[in-house]
Amino acid sequence: MSLKIKNVTIYTGRGDKLIQSAIIVEANKIIAVGEEAVDKEAETVIDGQGKTIVPGxxxxxxxxxxxxxxxxxxxxxxxxxxxxxxxxxxxxxxxxxxxxxxxxxxxxxxxxxxxxxxxxxxxxxxxxxxxxxxxxxxxxxxxxxxxxxxxxxxxxxxxxxxxxxxxxxxxxxxxxxxxxxxxxxxxxxxxxxxxxxxxxxxxxxxxxxxxxxxxxxxxxxxxxxxxxxxxxxxxxxxxxxxxxxxxxxxxxxxxxxxxxxxxxxxxxxxxxxxxxxxxxxxxxxxxxxxxxxxxxxxxxxxxxxxxxxxxxxxxxxxxxxxxxxxxxxxxxxxxxxxxxxxxxxLTVQNETGSLEKDKIADFIILSEDPEDKLSAFRSVETVYQGGEVVHVY
The missing domain is CATH 3.20.20.140 (Metal-dependent hydrolases)
Structure with a gap:
Protein backbone atom coordinates (compact mmCIF):
# COMPACT_ATOMS: atom_id res chain seq x y z
CA MET A 1 0.00 0.00 0.00
CA SER A 2 1.38 3.40 -0.98
CA LEU A 3 1.44 6.32 1.45
CA LYS A 4 1.72 9.98 0.44
CA ILE A 5 2.55 12.79 2.84
CA LYS A 6 1.82 16.12 1.18
CA ASN A 7 2.15 19.86 1.87
CA VAL A 8 5.41 19.40 3.75
CA THR A 9 8.83 21.00 3.73
CA ILE A 10 11.45 18.39 2.79
CA TYR A 11 15.19 18.47 3.40
CA THR A 12 16.56 15.78 1.09
CA GLY A 13 19.88 15.36 2.88
CA ARG A 14 21.73 16.36 -0.29
CA GLY A 15 21.47 20.10 0.44
CA ASP A 16 18.09 20.65 -1.21
CA LYS A 17 15.02 22.09 0.52
CA LEU A 18 11.62 21.50 -1.07
CA ILE A 19 8.70 23.74 -0.07
CA GLN A 20 5.04 22.61 -0.11
CA SER A 21 6.26 19.29 -1.38
CA ALA A 22 5.43 15.61 -0.94
CA ILE A 23 6.89 12.14 -0.48
CA ILE A 24 5.38 8.76 -1.38
CA VAL A 25 6.49 5.46 0.11
CA GLU A 26 5.50 1.90 -0.66
CA ALA A 27 6.67 -1.15 1.26
CA ASN A 28 10.09 -0.08 2.56
CA LYS A 29 11.09 2.24 -0.29
CA ILE A 30 10.58 5.81 -1.41
CA ILE A 31 8.81 5.69 -4.78
CA ALA A 32 8.53 9.43 -5.38
CA VAL A 33 9.67 12.68 -3.80
CA GLY A 34 9.34 16.34 -4.71
CA GLU A 35 7.44 17.41 -7.83
CA GLU A 36 6.87 13.82 -8.96
CA ALA A 37 5.27 12.98 -5.62
CA VAL A 38 3.10 16.11 -5.66
CA ASP A 39 1.57 15.02 -8.99
CA LYS A 40 1.34 11.30 -8.22
CA GLU A 41 -1.62 9.56 -6.55
CA ALA A 42 -1.35 7.20 -3.58
CA GLU A 43 -3.72 4.89 -1.73
CA THR A 44 -3.33 6.71 1.59
CA VAL A 45 -2.74 10.47 1.84
CA ILE A 46 -1.69 12.44 4.92
CA ASP A 47 -1.80 16.24 4.91
CA GLY A 48 1.39 17.37 6.65
CA GLN A 49 0.76 21.10 6.40
CA GLY A 50 3.30 22.94 8.57
CA LYS A 51 5.46 19.87 9.10
CA THR A 52 9.04 19.21 8.00
CA ILE A 53 10.49 15.91 6.83
CA VAL A 54 14.19 15.04 7.04
CA PRO A 55 15.99 11.75 6.42
CA GLY A 56 16.43 9.46 9.40
CA LEU A 346 29.54 3.78 5.71
CA THR A 347 29.41 3.30 1.89
CA VAL A 348 25.61 2.83 2.00
CA GLN A 349 24.73 6.16 0.38
CA ASN A 350 23.19 4.42 -2.64
CA GLU A 351 20.62 2.71 -0.42
CA THR A 352 19.93 5.21 2.36
CA GLY A 353 20.88 8.56 3.88
CA SER A 354 18.79 10.86 1.68
CA LEU A 355 15.20 11.25 0.54
CA GLU A 356 15.43 10.09 -3.06
CA LYS A 357 13.48 7.69 -5.24
CA ASP A 358 14.24 3.98 -4.68
CA LYS A 359 16.02 4.56 -1.38
CA ILE A 360 14.99 3.02 1.94
CA ALA A 361 12.15 4.98 3.52
CA ASP A 362 13.85 6.06 6.74
CA PHE A 363 12.67 9.55 7.68
CA ILE A 364 11.32 11.65 10.50
CA ILE A 365 8.58 14.25 10.70
CA LEU A 366 9.36 17.42 12.67
CA SER A 367 6.67 19.81 13.84
CA GLU A 368 8.84 22.81 12.89
CA ASP A 369 11.45 23.82 10.33
CA PRO A 370 14.99 23.83 11.78
CA GLU A 371 15.96 26.78 9.56
CA ASP A 372 13.25 28.74 11.36
CA LYS A 373 14.00 27.41 14.83
CA LEU A 374 17.04 25.38 15.88
CA SER A 375 15.00 23.58 18.53
CA ALA A 376 13.03 21.94 15.71
CA PHE A 377 15.51 19.06 15.86
CA ARG A 378 13.86 18.25 19.20
CA SER A 379 10.32 18.44 17.79
CA VAL A 380 10.22 14.88 16.42
CA GLU A 381 6.60 13.86 15.88
CA THR A 382 6.89 10.59 13.98
CA VAL A 383 9.75 8.23 13.11
CA TYR A 384 9.52 6.05 10.01
CA GLN A 385 11.90 3.15 9.49
CA GLY A 386 11.66 1.17 6.29
CA GLY A 387 8.39 2.88 5.51
CA GLU A 388 6.77 1.84 8.79
CA VAL A 389 5.95 4.05 11.76
CA VAL A 390 8.18 2.93 14.64
CA HIS A 391 7.52 5.80 17.02
CA VAL A 392 4.92 8.53 17.47
CA TYR A 393 5.16 11.27 20.08
Whole structure:
Protein backbone atom coordinates (compact mmCIF):
# COMPACT_ATOMS: atom_id res chain seq x y z
CA MET A 1 0.00 0.00 0.00
CA SER A 2 1.38 3.40 -0.98
CA LEU A 3 1.44 6.32 1.45
CA LYS A 4 1.72 9.98 0.44
CA ILE A 5 2.55 12.79 2.84
CA LYS A 6 1.82 16.12 1.18
CA ASN A 7 2.15 19.86 1.87
CA VAL A 8 5.41 19.40 3.75
CA THR A 9 8.83 21.00 3.73
CA ILE A 10 11.45 18.39 2.79
CA TYR A 11 15.19 18.47 3.40
CA THR A 12 16.56 15.78 1.09
CA GLY A 13 19.88 15.36 2.88
CA ARG A 14 21.73 16.36 -0.29
CA GLY A 15 21.47 20.10 0.44
CA ASP A 16 18.09 20.65 -1.21
CA LYS A 17 15.02 22.09 0.52
CA LEU A 18 11.62 21.50 -1.07
CA ILE A 19 8.70 23.74 -0.07
CA GLN A 20 5.04 22.61 -0.11
CA SER A 21 6.26 19.29 -1.38
CA ALA A 22 5.43 15.61 -0.94
CA ILE A 23 6.89 12.14 -0.48
CA ILE A 24 5.38 8.76 -1.38
CA VAL A 25 6.49 5.46 0.11
CA GLU A 26 5.50 1.90 -0.66
CA ALA A 27 6.67 -1.15 1.26
CA ASN A 28 10.09 -0.08 2.56
CA LYS A 29 11.09 2.24 -0.29
CA ILE A 30 10.58 5.81 -1.41
CA ILE A 31 8.81 5.69 -4.78
CA ALA A 32 8.53 9.43 -5.38
CA VAL A 33 9.67 12.68 -3.80
CA GLY A 34 9.34 16.34 -4.71
CA GLU A 35 7.44 17.41 -7.83
CA GLU A 36 6.87 13.82 -8.96
CA ALA A 37 5.27 12.98 -5.62
CA VAL A 38 3.10 16.11 -5.66
CA ASP A 39 1.57 15.02 -8.99
CA LYS A 40 1.34 11.30 -8.22
CA GLU A 41 -1.62 9.56 -6.55
CA ALA A 42 -1.35 7.20 -3.58
CA GLU A 43 -3.72 4.89 -1.73
CA THR A 44 -3.33 6.71 1.59
CA VAL A 45 -2.74 10.47 1.84
CA ILE A 46 -1.69 12.44 4.92
CA ASP A 47 -1.80 16.24 4.91
CA GLY A 48 1.39 17.37 6.65
CA GLN A 49 0.76 21.10 6.40
CA GLY A 50 3.30 22.94 8.57
CA LYS A 51 5.46 19.87 9.10
CA THR A 52 9.04 19.21 8.00
CA ILE A 53 10.49 15.91 6.83
CA VAL A 54 14.19 15.04 7.04
CA PRO A 55 15.99 11.75 6.42
CA GLY A 56 16.43 9.46 9.40
CA UNK A 57 19.51 10.58 11.31
CA UNK A 58 22.78 8.66 11.65
CA UNK A 59 24.63 8.94 14.96
CA UNK A 60 28.11 8.00 13.86
CA UNK A 61 29.69 7.52 17.28
CA UNK A 62 27.85 5.86 20.14
CA UNK A 63 28.37 3.22 22.82
CA UNK A 64 25.21 1.19 23.27
CA UNK A 65 26.69 -0.65 26.25
CA UNK A 66 27.05 2.58 28.24
CA UNK A 67 24.09 4.53 29.65
CA UNK A 68 25.67 7.94 30.20
CA UNK A 69 26.21 7.43 33.92
CA UNK A 70 28.97 9.49 35.55
CA UNK A 71 31.49 6.62 35.51
CA UNK A 72 30.66 4.38 32.53
CA UNK A 73 33.77 2.22 32.96
CA UNK A 74 32.39 1.09 36.32
CA UNK A 75 29.30 -0.10 34.46
CA UNK A 76 31.40 -2.02 31.93
CA UNK A 77 33.37 -3.65 34.74
CA UNK A 78 30.29 -4.99 36.52
CA UNK A 79 27.87 -5.83 33.69
CA UNK A 80 27.47 -9.44 32.64
CA UNK A 81 27.19 -10.21 28.93
CA UNK A 82 23.43 -10.65 29.30
CA UNK A 83 23.01 -7.33 31.13
CA UNK A 84 25.08 -5.58 28.49
CA UNK A 85 22.90 -7.06 25.76
CA UNK A 86 19.75 -5.77 27.46
CA UNK A 87 21.43 -2.38 27.82
CA UNK A 88 22.19 -2.32 24.09
CA UNK A 89 18.51 -2.92 23.32
CA UNK A 90 17.25 -0.28 25.77
CA UNK A 91 19.67 2.36 24.48
CA UNK A 92 19.04 1.43 20.85
CA UNK A 93 15.34 2.01 21.39
CA UNK A 94 16.06 5.47 22.82
CA UNK A 95 18.11 6.30 19.72
CA UNK A 96 15.34 5.19 17.38
CA UNK A 97 12.68 7.14 19.24
CA UNK A 98 14.72 10.34 18.90
CA UNK A 99 14.83 10.03 15.10
CA UNK A 100 18.18 8.26 14.84
CA UNK A 101 17.38 5.39 12.50
CA UNK A 102 21.00 4.29 12.00
CA UNK A 103 23.93 4.17 14.40
CA UNK A 104 27.63 3.41 14.22
CA UNK A 105 28.58 1.78 17.50
CA UNK A 106 32.29 2.30 18.14
CA UNK A 107 33.12 0.02 21.02
CA UNK A 108 31.28 -2.71 22.90
CA UNK A 109 32.83 -5.32 25.17
CA UNK A 110 32.44 -8.90 23.95
CA UNK A 111 31.42 -7.59 20.48
CA UNK A 112 27.84 -7.43 21.77
CA UNK A 113 26.97 -4.62 19.37
CA UNK A 114 27.42 -7.10 16.52
CA UNK A 115 24.99 -9.57 18.11
CA UNK A 116 22.53 -6.74 18.71
CA UNK A 117 22.88 -5.65 15.07
CA UNK A 118 22.04 -9.16 13.93
CA UNK A 119 19.05 -9.34 16.27
CA UNK A 120 17.68 -6.11 14.76
CA UNK A 121 18.36 -7.28 11.21
CA UNK A 122 16.64 -10.60 11.87
CA UNK A 123 13.56 -8.96 13.37
CA UNK A 124 14.09 -10.36 16.86
CA UNK A 125 14.07 -6.87 18.37
CA UNK A 126 13.22 -3.39 17.13
CA UNK A 127 16.05 -0.91 16.94
CA UNK A 128 18.07 1.33 14.66
CA UNK A 129 20.15 -0.08 11.84
CA UNK A 130 23.48 -0.84 13.51
CA UNK A 131 26.98 -0.65 12.05
CA UNK A 132 29.32 -2.00 14.70
CA UNK A 133 33.03 -2.17 15.45
CA UNK A 134 32.91 -4.81 18.16
CA UNK A 135 35.77 -4.33 20.59
CA UNK A 136 38.15 -1.51 19.61
CA UNK A 137 41.81 -2.30 19.01
CA UNK A 138 44.17 -0.53 21.41
CA UNK A 139 47.76 -0.77 22.56
CA UNK A 140 48.34 -2.49 25.89
CA UNK A 141 46.90 -0.16 28.51
CA UNK A 142 45.65 2.19 25.80
CA UNK A 143 42.59 4.39 25.88
CA UNK A 144 39.43 2.36 26.39
CA UNK A 145 41.23 -0.86 27.29
CA UNK A 146 38.44 -2.03 29.67
CA UNK A 147 36.22 -2.75 26.65
CA UNK A 148 38.90 -3.28 24.01
CA UNK A 149 41.28 -5.80 22.44
CA UNK A 150 44.89 -5.01 23.30
CA UNK A 151 47.59 -5.48 20.65
CA UNK A 152 51.17 -4.28 20.21
CA UNK A 153 53.22 -4.15 17.02
CA UNK A 154 52.13 -4.58 13.43
CA UNK A 155 51.75 -8.35 13.57
CA UNK A 156 49.55 -8.34 16.67
CA UNK A 157 47.42 -5.49 15.35
CA UNK A 158 46.99 -7.28 12.02
CA UNK A 159 45.93 -10.48 13.74
CA UNK A 160 43.51 -8.61 16.00
CA UNK A 161 42.06 -6.79 13.00
CA UNK A 162 41.46 -10.10 11.28
CA UNK A 163 39.90 -11.60 14.39
CA UNK A 164 37.58 -8.61 14.78
CA UNK A 165 36.55 -8.84 11.14
CA UNK A 166 35.94 -12.57 11.68
CA UNK A 167 33.48 -11.60 14.42
CA UNK A 168 31.57 -9.63 11.79
CA UNK A 169 32.65 -6.04 12.42
CA UNK A 170 31.39 -3.47 9.93
CA UNK A 171 34.14 -1.02 10.89
CA UNK A 172 37.46 -1.34 12.72
CA UNK A 173 37.93 1.11 15.60
CA UNK A 174 41.50 1.98 16.64
CA UNK A 175 42.91 4.26 19.31
CA UNK A 176 45.50 6.70 17.94
CA UNK A 177 45.82 8.69 21.18
CA UNK A 178 44.95 8.73 24.84
CA UNK A 179 41.56 9.99 25.94
CA UNK A 180 39.52 11.69 28.63
CA UNK A 181 37.81 8.76 30.35
CA UNK A 182 40.72 6.31 30.75
CA UNK A 183 42.80 6.97 33.87
CA UNK A 184 46.55 7.40 33.43
CA UNK A 185 46.54 8.35 29.75
CA UNK A 186 46.99 11.77 28.14
CA UNK A 187 44.52 12.83 25.38
CA UNK A 188 47.38 14.47 23.52
CA UNK A 189 49.70 11.46 23.64
CA UNK A 190 50.06 9.17 20.59
CA UNK A 191 49.28 5.49 21.17
CA UNK A 192 48.96 3.08 18.23
CA UNK A 193 51.57 4.11 15.69
CA UNK A 194 51.02 5.03 12.08
CA UNK A 195 52.41 1.70 10.89
CA UNK A 196 50.31 -0.28 13.36
CA UNK A 197 47.14 1.48 12.23
CA UNK A 198 48.05 1.06 8.58
CA UNK A 199 48.07 -2.73 8.97
CA UNK A 200 44.51 -2.61 10.35
CA UNK A 201 43.44 -0.26 7.54
CA UNK A 202 44.85 -2.72 5.01
CA UNK A 203 42.88 -5.59 6.53
CA UNK A 204 39.69 -3.53 6.60
CA UNK A 205 40.10 -2.55 2.96
CA UNK A 206 40.73 -6.17 1.96
CA UNK A 207 37.42 -7.06 3.61
CA UNK A 208 35.56 -4.10 2.09
CA UNK A 209 35.19 -2.41 5.49
CA UNK A 210 35.88 1.07 6.83
CA UNK A 211 37.89 2.33 9.81
CA UNK A 212 37.56 4.86 12.60
CA UNK A 213 40.18 6.20 14.95
CA UNK A 214 39.77 7.83 18.31
CA UNK A 215 42.26 10.65 17.82
CA UNK A 216 42.52 13.71 20.07
CA UNK A 217 46.16 14.87 20.04
CA UNK A 218 47.70 16.45 16.95
CA UNK A 219 50.47 13.90 16.34
CA UNK A 220 48.09 10.97 16.77
CA UNK A 221 45.54 12.52 14.41
CA UNK A 222 48.21 12.97 11.77
CA UNK A 223 49.37 9.38 12.25
CA UNK A 224 45.82 8.14 11.74
CA UNK A 225 45.21 10.29 8.66
CA UNK A 226 48.44 9.17 7.00
CA UNK A 227 47.57 5.56 7.85
CA UNK A 228 44.42 5.89 5.76
CA UNK A 229 41.78 5.91 8.52
CA UNK A 230 38.27 6.68 7.21
CA UNK A 231 37.14 8.90 10.10
CA UNK A 232 38.82 10.85 12.87
CA UNK A 233 36.78 10.72 16.06
CA UNK A 234 36.84 13.84 18.27
CA UNK A 235 39.75 15.68 16.62
CA UNK A 236 40.32 17.90 19.63
CA UNK A 237 43.73 19.36 18.80
CA UNK A 238 43.56 20.30 15.11
CA UNK A 239 46.12 22.74 13.77
CA UNK A 240 46.27 24.12 10.23
CA UNK A 241 48.74 21.47 9.06
CA UNK A 242 46.52 18.66 10.34
CA UNK A 243 43.42 20.16 8.74
CA UNK A 244 45.23 20.42 5.40
CA UNK A 245 46.32 16.79 5.76
CA UNK A 246 42.73 15.68 6.40
CA UNK A 247 41.52 17.54 3.31
CA UNK A 248 44.32 16.02 1.22
CA UNK A 249 43.43 12.49 2.34
CA UNK A 250 39.66 13.09 2.20
CA UNK A 251 39.42 12.14 5.87
CA UNK A 252 36.09 12.72 7.60
CA UNK A 253 35.79 14.31 11.04
CA UNK A 254 33.23 13.04 13.56
CA UNK A 255 33.51 15.78 16.18
CA UNK A 256 31.44 14.43 19.14
CA UNK A 257 31.12 17.93 20.61
CA UNK A 258 28.53 16.71 23.11
CA UNK A 259 30.98 14.45 24.96
CA UNK A 260 33.19 17.12 26.60
CA UNK A 261 30.24 19.51 26.78
CA UNK A 262 28.32 17.28 29.16
CA UNK A 263 31.35 16.52 31.33
CA UNK A 264 32.10 20.23 31.70
CA UNK A 265 28.44 21.08 32.35
CA UNK A 266 28.32 18.46 35.11
CA UNK A 267 31.84 18.94 36.47
CA UNK A 268 30.54 20.02 39.88
CA UNK A 269 28.32 16.97 40.31
CA UNK A 270 31.09 15.18 42.17
CA UNK A 271 30.15 11.96 40.41
CA UNK A 272 32.42 12.03 37.34
CA UNK A 273 35.91 10.63 37.97
CA UNK A 274 38.22 13.59 38.76
CA UNK A 275 40.75 12.63 36.09
CA UNK A 276 38.01 12.84 33.43
CA UNK A 277 36.80 16.23 34.64
CA UNK A 278 40.33 17.64 34.64
CA UNK A 279 41.07 16.45 31.11
CA UNK A 280 37.68 17.52 29.72
CA UNK A 281 38.06 21.03 31.18
CA UNK A 282 41.48 21.29 29.52
CA UNK A 283 40.16 20.11 26.13
CA UNK A 284 36.78 21.84 25.98
CA UNK A 285 37.54 25.25 24.45
CA UNK A 286 40.31 23.87 22.23
CA UNK A 287 37.90 21.29 20.85
CA UNK A 288 35.32 23.91 19.93
CA UNK A 289 37.92 26.08 18.20
CA UNK A 290 39.32 23.08 16.29
CA UNK A 291 35.83 22.28 15.03
CA UNK A 292 35.26 25.88 13.89
CA UNK A 293 38.55 25.82 11.98
CA UNK A 294 37.77 22.46 10.37
CA UNK A 295 34.33 23.65 9.23
CA UNK A 296 35.73 26.90 7.84
CA UNK A 297 38.45 25.01 5.95
CA UNK A 298 36.00 22.58 4.37
CA UNK A 299 36.83 19.37 6.20
CA UNK A 300 34.12 16.76 5.61
CA UNK A 301 31.95 16.31 8.70
CA UNK A 302 29.70 13.46 9.85
CA UNK A 303 27.62 13.86 13.01
CA UNK A 304 28.25 11.73 16.08
CA UNK A 305 27.67 12.23 19.80
CA UNK A 306 29.76 9.66 21.73
CA UNK A 307 26.50 8.87 23.55
CA UNK A 308 27.08 6.77 26.64
CA UNK A 309 29.86 8.95 28.06
CA UNK A 310 29.08 10.86 31.29
CA UNK A 311 25.68 12.61 31.20
CA UNK A 312 25.69 12.18 27.40
CA UNK A 313 22.44 10.26 27.09
CA UNK A 314 21.14 8.12 24.26
CA UNK A 315 18.24 9.88 22.56
CA UNK A 316 19.77 13.36 22.83
CA UNK A 317 21.16 13.56 19.31
CA UNK A 318 19.77 17.08 18.91
CA UNK A 319 22.38 18.50 21.30
CA UNK A 320 25.19 17.55 18.91
CA UNK A 321 23.39 19.29 16.03
CA UNK A 322 22.90 22.40 18.16
CA UNK A 323 26.60 22.46 19.10
CA UNK A 324 27.58 22.01 15.45
CA UNK A 325 25.46 25.05 14.58
CA UNK A 326 27.21 27.05 17.33
CA UNK A 327 30.47 25.97 15.71
CA UNK A 328 29.62 27.58 12.39
CA UNK A 329 27.73 24.97 10.37
CA UNK A 330 24.56 25.91 8.50
CA UNK A 331 21.36 23.97 9.14
CA UNK A 332 21.43 22.32 5.72
CA UNK A 333 25.07 21.30 6.14
CA UNK A 334 24.25 19.88 9.57
CA UNK A 335 21.39 17.82 8.13
CA UNK A 336 23.70 16.53 5.41
CA UNK A 337 26.38 15.68 7.99
CA UNK A 338 23.79 13.70 9.97
CA UNK A 339 22.36 11.89 6.94
CA UNK A 340 23.93 11.61 3.49
CA UNK A 341 27.53 12.30 4.54
CA UNK A 342 27.22 9.73 7.32
CA UNK A 343 25.80 7.15 4.92
CA UNK A 344 28.67 7.89 2.53
CA UNK A 345 31.21 7.17 5.28
CA LEU A 346 29.54 3.78 5.71
CA THR A 347 29.41 3.30 1.89
CA VAL A 348 25.61 2.83 2.00
CA GLN A 349 24.73 6.16 0.38
CA ASN A 350 23.19 4.42 -2.64
CA GLU A 351 20.62 2.71 -0.42
CA THR A 352 19.93 5.21 2.36
CA GLY A 353 20.88 8.56 3.88
CA SER A 354 18.79 10.86 1.68
CA LEU A 355 15.20 11.25 0.54
CA GLU A 356 15.43 10.09 -3.06
CA LYS A 357 13.48 7.69 -5.24
CA ASP A 358 14.24 3.98 -4.68
CA LYS A 359 16.02 4.56 -1.38
CA ILE A 360 14.99 3.02 1.94
CA ALA A 361 12.15 4.98 3.52
CA ASP A 362 13.85 6.06 6.74
CA PHE A 363 12.67 9.55 7.68
CA ILE A 364 11.32 11.65 10.50
CA ILE A 365 8.58 14.25 10.70
CA LEU A 366 9.36 17.42 12.67
CA SER A 367 6.67 19.81 13.84
CA GLU A 368 8.84 22.81 12.89
CA ASP A 369 11.45 23.82 10.33
CA PRO A 370 14.99 23.83 11.78
CA GLU A 371 15.96 26.78 9.56
CA ASP A 372 13.25 28.74 11.36
CA LYS A 373 14.00 27.41 14.83
CA LEU A 374 17.04 25.38 15.88
CA SER A 375 15.00 23.58 18.53
CA ALA A 376 13.03 21.94 15.71
CA PHE A 377 15.51 19.06 15.86
CA ARG A 378 13.86 18.25 19.20
CA SER A 379 10.32 18.44 17.79
CA VAL A 380 10.22 14.88 16.42
CA GLU A 381 6.60 13.86 15.88
CA THR A 382 6.89 10.59 13.98
CA VAL A 383 9.75 8.23 13.11
CA TYR A 384 9.52 6.05 10.01
CA GLN A 385 11.90 3.15 9.49
CA GLY A 386 11.66 1.17 6.29
CA GLY A 387 8.39 2.88 5.51
CA GLU A 388 6.77 1.84 8.79
CA VAL A 389 5.95 4.05 11.76
CA VAL A 390 8.18 2.93 14.64
CA HIS A 391 7.52 5.80 17.02
CA VAL A 392 4.92 8.53 17.47
CA TYR A 393 5.16 11.27 20.08
Missing amino acids: FFDMHIHLGMDGIADPFSQIATDSQATSAYRHQANGKKQLQSGVTSVRNLGSKWHIDLAYRDAVNNGIVTGPTVYGSGQPIVMTGGHGYPLASEADGEDEVRKMARQTLKQGADVLKLMATGGVMTPGVDPGSPQLSESEMRTAVEEALHAGKTTASHAQGTVGIQNAVRAGITTIEHGIFLDDETIELMIKHDTVLVPTLAAPYYIVQNADSGAIPPHAVKKAMYCYEVHKESFRKAVAAGVKIAAGTDAGTPFNLHGDFAKELELMHEGGMSIRDIITAATFSAASV
